[in-house]
Amino acid sequence: MYDFYFGNKEQIKKNPEEFLIFCKRMLPRWINGIPDSECIAIFRTLNLVKSSKPILLETGCGASTLALFLYAVLNKGKVFSWDTNGSKGSFLRSVISEAICRPLEINLYEYWNFIGFDSTSEHAGIPLIKELNYKADFCFFDSWHTLEHLMKELKCFENVANEEFIVALDDAYYTKRSNNYAYLNMIRKKLDLRPVKEPKSNFCDPFYSVVQKYLNKKYQRVEKIDDSYKKEYGDDLFFRYFEADKLAMESLGMEKKRSLEHRYDCWKVNSVKHLDMNGVDVCVLCGSGDVHTITDKMRHEKIGTVVRCVKCDLARLMGAQKYEEKLDGFYEEQYALHYFLGVKSDASTLHKTFLPVQKDRVKKLAPYLHKTDKVLEVGSGTGYFLETIRNKVTEVQGIELNKNHAAYASEVLGIPTINKAHGNSDLPLAYYDHLCLFQVLEHATNPIKLIRELKPFLKTGGHLHIEVPNLLDPMVSFYDVEAYRNFFYQIPHLYYFTPETLAKICSKVTGLKPIKIFGFQQTSLINHLNWAFWGKPQKSRWDCIQPVLPEDFLGSDISEETKTTLNEILLDVDQRYKEFLESNNFSDNLFATFVVE
Numbered sequence: 001m002y003d004f005y006f007g008n009k010e011q012i013k014k015n016p017e018e019f020l021i022f023c024k025r026m027l028p029r030w031i032n033g034i035p036d037s038e039c040i041a042i043f044r045t046l047n048l049v050k051s052s053k054p055i056l057l058e059t060g061c062g063a064s065t066l067a068l069f070l071y072a073v074l075n076k077g078k079v080f081s082w083d084t085n086g087s088k089g090s091f092l093r094s095v096i097s098e099a100i101c102r103p104l105e106i107n108l109y110e111y112w113n114f115i116g117f118d119s120t121s122e123h124a125g126i127p128l129i130k131e132l133n134y135k136a137d138f139c140f141f142d143s144w145h146t147l148e149h150l151m152k153e154l155k156c157f158e159n160v161a162n163e164e165f166i167v168a169l170d171d172a173y174y175t176k177r178s179n180n181y182a183y184l185n186m187i188r189k190k191l192d193l194r195p196v197k198e199p200k201s202n203f204c205d206p207f208y209s210v211v212q213k214y215l216n217k218k219y220q221r222v223e224k225i226d227d228s229y230k231k232e233y234g235d236d237l238f239f240r241y242f243e244a245d246k247l248a249m250e251s252l253g254m255e256k257k258r259s260l261e262h263r264y265d266c267w268k269v270n271s272v273k274h275l276d277m278n279g280v281d282v283c284v285l286c287g288s289g290d291v292h293t294i295t296d297k298m299r300h301e302k303i304g305t306v307v308r309c310v311k312c313d314l315a316r317l318m319g320a321q322k323y324e325e326k327l328d329g330f331y332e333e334q335y336a337l338h339y340f341l342g343v344k345s346d347a348s349t350l351h352k353t354f355l356p357v358q359k360d361r362v363k364k365l366a367p368y369l370h371k372t373d374k375v376l377e378v379g380s381g382t383g384y385f386l387e388t389i390r391n392k393v394t395e396v397q398g399i400e401l402n403k404n405h406a407a408y409a410s411e412v413l414g415i416p417t418i419n420k421a422h423g424n425s426d427l428p429l430a431y432y433d434h435l436c437l438f439q440v441l442e443h444a445t446n447p448i449k450l451i452r453e454l455k456p457f458l459k460t461g462g463h464l465h466i467e468v469p470n471l472l473d474p475m476v477s478f479y480d481v482e483a484y485r486n487f488f489y490q491i492p493h494l495y496y497f498t499p500e501t502l503a504k505i506c507s508k509v510t511g512l513k514p515i516k517i518f519g520f521q522q523t524s525l526i527n528h529l530n531w532a533f534w535g536k537p538q539k540s541r542w543d544c545i546q547p548v549l550p551e552d553f554l555g556s557d558i559s560e561e562t563k564t565t566l567n568e569i570l571l572d573v574d575q576r577y578k579e580f581l582e583s584n585n586f587s588d589n590l591f592a593t594f595v596v597e
């Protein structure tokens with residue numbers, strides 16, 4: 001009955017909005033409550049959802065279900081609809097399967113779950129999204145049309161929502177607090193009963209205004225979406241088509257023409273907290289605002305304060321989560337110049353500097369490495385690591401924000417490297433066996449979010465390898481070398497990890513199981529002595545690593561033989577020194593490997 005022909009798959013995918021209205025117009029009035037312009041506005045609002053596999057909810061189904069369903073099908077998402085009227089569910093099922101599923105050759109049940117129950121129920125309502133291990137991106141609220149019920153549903157949704165989510169309201173101009181008297185009186189009128197008088201206490205501010213205030217108070221980033229409904233409802237055929245019952249409803253106070261502008265309202269909310277309710281900078285890991293100050297002396301006399309969270313121990317630069325704007329362009333322009341002291345920013349010099357230490361990284365991956373593996377590195381620089389590992393695997397891929405470095409990797413070395421953020425890349429998901437984040441996580445404004453975003457690139461059973469500087473660096477944890485301390489804490493390092501806090505950060509990402517987290521000492525005993533003697537870094541990265549007596553330690557009349565012997569002894573001592581540091585996690589770096597379950 002509903003298998004009217006609109007066009008083939010390609011035509012539907014090319015004109016989804018027209019197809020949506022084509023399907024909507026097949027619906028009878030009882031299940032077609034929202035105007036066409038609102039249905040299109042819902043579909044367009046969904047385009048603002050960023051998740052790759054969106055989870056879309058609605059309370060109360062009807063024409064909106066078609067919009068959500070079509071969007072889910074086109075974007076590999078899922079829809080969950082709650083409605084206490086079970087016949088709506090089975091009716092929509094027949095329309096959707098004939099009108100949408102048949103031409104698109106898809107299985108309805110893969111995309112849509114209808115739940116004929118109260119949306120606020122603990123065990124069968126919105127809360128079950130959490131049990132299914134989903135995070136919802138969007139909810140269209142269209143059920144009971146009272147403020148009390150709406151707020152109850154909204155709170156259920158917030159509990160299962162993603163970090164960024166969209167709240168969309170139908171009949172947002174309504175002002176009923178506990179009971180929908182207009183609806184009650186319509187039922188009574190049909191039975192020839194007198195209308196009951198609505199008590200004053202039942203009136204509230206319009207839903208859109210209450211919800212807007214509620215969201216603004218609770219979240220720091222709430223954006224009112226400029227929806228297309230407000231521009232288009234004036235010309236909507238739907239209103240003329242159903243004019244007769246609309247006038248009747250208006251007289252009963254159900255549809256108020258004046259307020260129609262607020263019939264549909266929606267907001268995009270980012271729930272990541274920067275500051276708590278009192279404007280205090282809070283910890284990304286536990287939300288606490290209580291801190292101990294570690295230092296306010298930063299490398300190159302930059303302004304900043306490094307603190308340690310009293311509750312969970314994670315160390316951060318104050319304001320870390322707000323750092324995004326300040327970092328704009330940093331990696332592009334001055335990263336190498338500024339960050340690696342004594343190293344020129346040109347790509348080939350940088351490449352030569354870092355190439356020698358890459359073998360050690362490959363060794364750390366070796367236990368998990370197979371010839372058929374595919375490796376993705378985020379923050380791959382000039383490609384030094386990928387160049388070192390590429391003969392041991394089948395495929396390597398880099399992501400690098402610095403344009404020159406990315407170009408060096410792809411053009412000079414022939415290592416596929418994209419010069420854009422991972423979120424804008426079209427790299428395949430669930431594809432890579434290894435994802436490497438070397439000296440990257442400490443720069444992320446929100447390390448939990450970064451790992452959550454990157455994990456989908458890995459296959460099940462794939463490995464995530466993280467290398468970060470260690471907050472327990474011996475030079476700051478048990479030596480007292482002021483010059484080093486003032487060098488160690490640096491902008492743009494936004495977080496400082498210990499094995500424990502690194503594990504806690506990763507435990508916030510579902511499906512990541514730690515295999516090994518260990519400290520390793522990269523710089524030599526000589527480097528530590530150099531700091532203590534001269535109070536400054538050695539000349540190059542390579543010098544820092546080699547346990548070789550530097551020329552400025554030595555007098556002019558030392559024989560080559562003595563020098564060789566001293567360096568041999570030093571090599572032994574350095575070995576023991578590093579073993580001691582590493583076995584106690586007092587090392588300058590941490591390495592962690594996780595497996596995707």
Ligand SMILES: [Zn+2]
Nearest residue numbers: 283286309312
């Ligand atoms: Zn904390």
